[in-house]
Amino acid sequence: MSLTFTSAIQPTIGHEIMERLHLLAQYTEQDGMMTRTYLTPAHRGAAGQIAAWMRDAGMTVRRDAVGNVIGRYEGHNADASVLMTGSHFDTVRNGGIYDGLLGILLPISCIANWHKQGLRFPFPIEVAAFSEEEGVRFKAPMLGSRAIAGTFQQSVLDHVDELGITMRDAMKAADFNPLQISAAAAPRDSIAAFVEVHIEQGPVLLNENLALGVVTAIAGATRYMLELEGIAGHAGTVPMHMRHDAAMAAAEFALFVEQRCSHTPELVGTIGQWTVPNGATNVIPGRVVLSLDVRAGDDAQRLSATADITTELERICTRRGVRSTLKKTYETSSAVCADWLQQGWHASLERNGCTMRSLPSGAGHDAMAIASVAPIAMLFVRCGNGGISHNPAETMAVEDATLASDVFMDFVEHFDALNKNTV
Ligand code: HGY
Numbered sequence: 001m002s003l004t005f006t007s008a009i010q011p012t013i014g015h016e017i018m019e020r021l022h023l024l025a026q027y028t029e030q031d032g033m034m035t036r037t038y039l040t041p042a043h044r045g046a047a048g049q050i051a052a053w054m055r056d057a058g059m060t061v062r063r064d065a066v067g068n069v070i071g072r073y074e075g076h077n078a079d080a081s082v083l084m085t086g087s088h089f090d091t092v093r094n095g096g097i098y099d100g101l102l103g104i105l106l107p108i109s110c111i112a113n114w115h116k117q118g119l120r121f122p123f124p125i126e127v128a129a130f131s132e133e134e135g136v137r138f139k140a141p142m143l144g145s146r147a148i149a150g151t152f153q154q155s156v157l158d159h160v161d162e163l164g165i166t167m168r169d170a171m172k173a174a175d176f177n178p179l180q181i182s183a184a185a186a187p188r189d190s191i192a193a194f195v196e197v198h199i200e201q202g203p204v205l206l207n208e209n210l211a212l213g214v215v216t217a218i219a220g221a222t223r224y225m226l227e228l229e230g231i232a233g234h235a236g237t238v239p240m241h242m243r244h245d246a247a248m249a250a251a252e253f254a255l256f257v258e259q260r261c262s263h264t265p266e267l268v269g270t271i272g273q274w275t276v277p278n279g280a281t282n283v284i285p286g287r288v289v290l291s292l293d294v295r296a297g298d299d300a301q302r303l304s305a306t307a308d309i310t311t312e313l314e315r316i317c318t319r320r321g322v323r324s325t326l327k328k329t330y331e332t333s334s335a336v337c338a339d340w341l342q343q344g345w346h347a348s349l350e351r352n353g354c355t356m357r358s359l360p361s362g363a364g365h366d367a368m369a370i371a372s373v374a375p376i377a378m379l380f381v382r383c384g385n386g387g388i389s390h391n392p393a394e395t396m397a398v399e400d401a402t403l404a405s406d407v408f409m410d411f412v413e414h415f416d417a418l419n420k421n422t423v
């Protein structure tokens with residue numbers, strides 16, 4: 001869909017970003033909804049379009065072994081540590097078109113703006129379009145940014161998708177070499193800083209009528225896949241007290257997760273997937289497969305909650321005569337944003353007439369993965385529709401895209417001085 005501009009409206013950088021966000025949305029694997037999972041044809045199409053926009057903006061483009069698309073805008077000193085920015089271009093199923101993509105397209109449009117002016121910096125800038133962050137297809141998130149951080153776990157290559165295809169085979173089918181993943185890691189100390197622009201995915205900025213905010217820390221998370229095995233049986237003949245009903249065990253477990261996570265600020269627990277394989281109306285569920293996602297800004301809170309939840313799971317299963325198999329698929333500590341980078345964002349907000357607002361991120365981001373090899377910071381952009389995200393109703397305003405671009409360009413234009421002040 002291309003946005004038509006009346007002569008009255010002067011196209012801004014925000015208009016270009018919004019138009020491209022809508023153009024990229026055509027690369028989906030489910031008609032009528034935004035679903036772009038790792039290494040599907042839709043994913044490949046989006047990667048090609050992003051690479052083309054990077055080249056048009058004066059960048060050289062490379063793809064690494066896990067499919068990250070990395071645009072490089074050379075500076076005056078090619079040996080200087082790089083200022084890296086970027087985000088992910090995969091989506092959840094039936095998600096929004098801004099999550100991740102804003103953090104790729106906004107820097108590309110800003111670099112195109114500098115390129116038009118022939119402006120270069122003392123350092124190179126890299127825009128990383130991370131190939132996989134949501135963890136939808138292979139149940140392990142942040143595969144792209146972990147590869148660059150050098151923390152990719154080889155065991156994930158054996159994870160299978162819903163068709164039983166391993167990540168390893170999916171990579172080979174897409175002409176990527178799993179044996180080359182370790183070569184994707186950024187050389188030590190090669191990244192001066194990683195800064196990510198992302199929609200807030202929450203209501204804080206919207207409720208305070210603020211367009212932008214600076215992230216203080218990103219909540220840590222633990223994810224599991226849980227299989228409950230009871231005894232399938234005839235729905236009409238097995239008395240209630242004689243059942244080993246896997247779905248009822250799951251229901252009691254789910255209500256405990258909700259109760260345990262409801263009394264601590266910033267502690268959340270979510271069962272996002274819940275299936276009764278081969279279930280039928282007239283069969284007592286013998287098997288249930290669930291996902292569990294527990295997060296908190298404070299790592300001790302999260303670990304205390306996961307300990308209580310796993311203890312309660314054993315109690316429920318013992319009492320109901322149901323077997324459980326709990327597999328941790330992901331765990332990451334909370335990541336703190338570097339003070340000096342936060343100050344840099346605040347200075348750019350102030351120079352652009354914005355109110356200073358700091359806030360934590362309950363959502364996970366690629367910045368958490370890169371935090372193991374470089375100082376990180378994030379700029380949040382207001383969401384509309386109550387701040388909803390991971391939902392087709394996700395939205396943001398073109399004016400906020402323009403303001404975020406102005407602040408991002410200001411931040412980069414002042415980065416060299418900022419970086420020098422830290423040595
Ligand atoms: O799950 C998250 O927080 C992120 O959207 N991947």
Ligand code: MN
Pocket residue numbers: 092099134390
């Ligand atoms: Mn997301």
Ligand code: MN
Pocket residue numbers: 088099100133198364365
């Ligand atoms: Mn995201």
